[in-house]
Amino acid sequence: MNNVFYVLLRRLRIPLITMILVYAFSILGFVLIPGMDDAGNIYHMDFFHAFYFVSFMGSTIGFGEIPYAFTDAQRMWTLVTIYATVIAWLYGIGTILALLQEPVFGRMLRRRSFAAKVNQMTEPFYLVCGYGVTGGIIVRKLAKRGIRSVVIDIDESCIDALEMDDLPFEVPGLSADASLPDVLDDGGLQHPKCVGILALTNRDQVNLSIAIASKLIRPERVVISRTEEDVTTANLLSFGTDLVVNPFRVYAEYLSLAAHAPYTHLVYDWLVNPYHRPLSSAYQKTKGRWIICGYGRFGQSLYREFNEEDVDLTVVDMNQPKNSDLPFLVIGKGTEALTLSEAGVEDAVGIVAGTDNDADNLSIIMTAREMNPKLVTVVRQNIHANKLVFQKSGTDFIMEPGRIIANRVLAHLKSPLLPVFIEQIQANDDVWAHTLLNRMNSVAQEEELDSWSVRVDEDNAPALLEAMAEGTEVTLRVLLKDPRDRMKKLAAFPLMLHREGDYDLLPGELDVLQPGDEILFCGRSKALHRMEWALINYNTLHYLLTGHEPTGNLLSRLLSRTDS
Amino acid sequence: MNREKVIFAFFIVLALTLNFGFFLGEIDNPDHHNVYEFFAAIVVSLICTLLKFGDRTHLGASMMATSLVADLQLVVAALIWGYAEQISGVGMTPSHMSSVVSLSGGALLANVISVILLMVETIMVRR
Numbered sequence: 001m002n003n004v005f006y007v008l009l010r011r012l013r014i015p016l017i018t019m020i021l022v023y024a025f026s027i028l029g030f031v032l033i034p035g036m037d038d039a040g041n042i043y044h045m046d047f048f049h050a051f052y053f054v055s056f057m058g059s060t061i062g063f064g065e066i067p068y069a070f071t072d073a074q075r076m077w078t079l080v081t082i083y084a085t086v087i088a089w090l091y092g093i094g095t096i097l098a099l100l101q102e103p104v105f106g107r108m109l110r111r112r113s114f115a116a117k118v119n120q121m122t123e124p125f126y127l128v129c130g131y132g133v134t135g136g137i138i139v140r141k142l143a144k145r146g147i148r149s150v151v152i153d154i155d156e157s158c159i160d161a162l163e164m165d166d167l168p169f170e171v172p173g174l175s176a177d178a179s180l181p182d183v184l185d186d187g188g189l190q191h192p193k194c195v196g197i198l199a200l201t202n203r204d205q206v207n208l209s210i211a212i213a214s215k216l217i218r219p220e221r222v223v224i225s226r227t228e229e230d231v232t233t234a235n236l237l238s239f240g241t242d243l244v245v246n247p248f249r250v251y252a253e254y255l256s257l258a259a260h261a262p263y264t265h266l267v268y269d270w271l272v273n274p275y276h277r278p279l280s281s282a283y284q285k286t287k288g289r290w291i292i293c294g295y296g297r298f299g300q301s302l303y304r305e306f307n308e309e310d311v312d313l314t315v316v317d318m319n320q321p322k323n324s325d326l327p328f329l330v331i332g333k334g335t336e337a338l339t340l341s342e343a344g345v346e347d348a349v350g351i352v353a354g355t356d357n358d359a360d361n362l363s364i365i366m367t368a369r370e371m372n373p374k375l376v377t378v379v380r381q382n383i384h385a386n387k388l389v390f391q392k393s394g395t396d397f398i399m400e401p402g403r404i405i406a407n408r409v410l411a412h413l414k415s416p417l418l419p420v421f422i423e424q425i426q427a428n429d430d431v432w433a434h435t436l437l438n439r440m441n442s443v444a445q446e447e448e449l450d451s452w453s454v455r456v457d458e459d460n461a462p463a464l465l466e467a468m469a470e471g472t473e474v475t476l477r478v479l480l481k482d483p484r485d486r487m488k489k490l491a492a493f494p495l496m497l498h499r500e501g502d503y504d505l506l507p508g509e510l511d512v513l514q515p516g517d518e519i520l521f522c523g524r525s526k527a528l529h530r531m532e533w534a535l536i537n538y539n540t541l542h543y544l545l546t547g548h549e550p551t552g553n554l555l556s557r558l559l560s561r562t563d564s
Numbered sequence: 565m566n567r568e569k570v571i572f573a574f575f576i577v578l579a580l581t582l583n584f585g586f587f588l589g590e591i592d593n594p595d596h597h598n599v600y601e602f603f604a605a606i607v608v609s610l611i612c613t614l615l616k617f618g619d620r621t622h623l624g625a626s627m628m629a630t631s632l633v634a635d636l637q638l639v640v641a642a643l644i645w646g647y648a649e650q651i652s653g654v655g656m657t658p659s660h661m662s663s664v665v666s667l668s669g670g671a672l673l674a675n676v677i678s679v680i681l682l683m684v685e686t687i688m689v690r691r
Contacts, residue, residue: 009618010618013614013618016617017615020611021611024603024607028603031600031603046649046650047599047646
């Protein structure tokens with residue numbers, strides 16, 4: 001990337017040549033014009049003095065006429081050269097200033113400094129393409145966990161927003177088209193510390209090219225992509241994209257879970273959403289007939305999911321959908337009471353306002369609630385700026401694609417075990433989920449329920465391995481003790497134990513750990529930092545195991561030996 | 565005919581010829597080496613360097629390097645000349661003169677390489 005340098009050189013070529021010519025011309029003049037010394041003899045200025053004089057004259061410093069007072073001919077030449085050199089200087093400086101103000105040049109400089117910053121990254125980082133709602137949430141959450149990221153977005157204002165955001169460390173950002181591999185390369189596509197690429201732009205085609213570029217260069221690296229079309233999803237999965245998030249599909253699954261298994265749904269919600277729904281929301285009646293307004297991408301995904309669960313459905317849409325066999329379809333917008341009553345809003349249990357127009361969606365919900373106040377309402381929010389209105393609307397579920405993608409991606413990034421766990425809980429019944437939920441509630445209470453995984457290996461838990469090598473039995477319970485006071489417990493509990501391909505849901509606290517185990521915990525994020533002490537610091541672990549501070553130095557070791 | 569190419573080749577060859585003209589003559593005899601020719605050689609050499617600015621090809625980089633070498637040699641020669649005339653107090657001596665001329669000989673070599681590169685480029689293009 002020496003572009004900047006070359007552009008600078010090429011632009012300065014003519015001003016510099018002008019300057020050299022003007023100087024040479026002036027110097028030559030002074031050397032050729034005869035002068036007169038103080039004794040009245042004719043003399044010729046030599047090149048040294050001529051260069052000296054022109055140098056200070058050209059820069060308008062002006063030390064006076066040297067080495068002797070000038071003759072009139074010399075003064076006349078000085079007049080000519082003063083103007084010539086000043087103009088040459090102005091031309092040169094003017095060109096440099098114009099170049100610096102050119103937006104192209106600024107972009108080039110910014111890209112150069114961005115590439116340099118990324119190049120200097122020494123910690124693992126994620127390359128986030130697209131800094132909208134989704135990208136913003138993910139970068140902030142990652143930063144909170146101390147994980148670095150690099151951002152590329154095509155929109156200049158998004159990068160400005162990144163610079164304004166109050167992040168604990170600097171996140172390099174570049175405004176450029178992420179579908180171009182050389183832009184990605186500047187963002188760390190080939191950087192050895194780049195641990196994952198998140199393609200979160202709102203254009204499927206761009207996400208696709210980002211994912212392909214990454215998979216071609218480093219097939220083993222994590223690639224997560226968002227998409228809104230089923231065709232792209234299949235395409236992305238075909239070359240091994242690790243996670244493809246379709247917000248409509250994800251939300252449809254989420255809602256259908258809410259409709260048929262409220263407690264399992266809440267467990268899922270608490271684990272994935274930072275702001276969890278209150279326990280009481282599970283008591284709502286969700287079994288019965290649902291109305292879906294808007295049969296677009298979201299409506300269709302929802303219809304497919306609900307149909308699998310055998311939920312009665314009524315679809316309201318402006319147009320008669322092509323080649324579909326909807327058993328009950330009402331033509332209309334859904335914003336008028338007439339259409340809604342035709343769809344049977346009075347005896348339905350839930351309504352989904354899923355059109356791509358925010359005002360319409362709110363209007364549907366308001367009208368429907370007036371006709372049936374007990375209705376479970378789901379509204380789709382398309383534009384992030386409408387957040388305030390939607391929050392105040394009092395609907396039960398707000399579906400905002402950006403947030404859904406962010407939560408889904410974060411669940412994957414927090415721990416690869418979390419999606420496995422979520423899959424496993426759906427196999428259990430709602431009573432089991434209710435018990436689990438009560439446990440979660442007692443741990444998290446009003447705060448965010450975080451989740452993380454711990455792997456018992458040399459990198460992540462050296463203290464544990466050392467204790468195991470000494471033959472000490474380390475149980476899960478030890479990890480859950482507070483390193484400040486072992487009589488107290490951390491606000492966390494284990495969700496799952498992964499050992500040699502087996503997944504053990506809700507493992508007992510007396511389970512003995514083995515090297516290579518991976519444990520998924522949930523709890524308050526504060527507990528994660530405390531738990532890390534026991535994993536890494538042998539002294540802390542020793543205290544937790546025995547209740548004694550270990551004796552570090554040789555003398556006290558000898559003393560304690562004589563005691564015993 | 566490309567005007568830009570003509571100007572480019574003109575200056576490169578001119579730098580060589582001026583340098584050669586100055587170099588010609590007994591090495592320590594100031595009468596054989598014209599100060600105006602030396603001045604012209606420096607100016608043309610500097611212009612050559614600027615003309616080669618901003619070419620990103622490998623050949624362009626080599627040409628730029630030869631030009632920089634020539635500039636360096638000539639500027640050092642000029643400094644020695646200035647020192648001999650103004651600072652040493654004894655004026656131009658044969659030993660100073662031979663230093664100046666031998667430095668300009670180095671610059672001459674760099675200019676020869678520069679012209680060879682120019683010819684290589686011309687032959688490679690074949691147009």
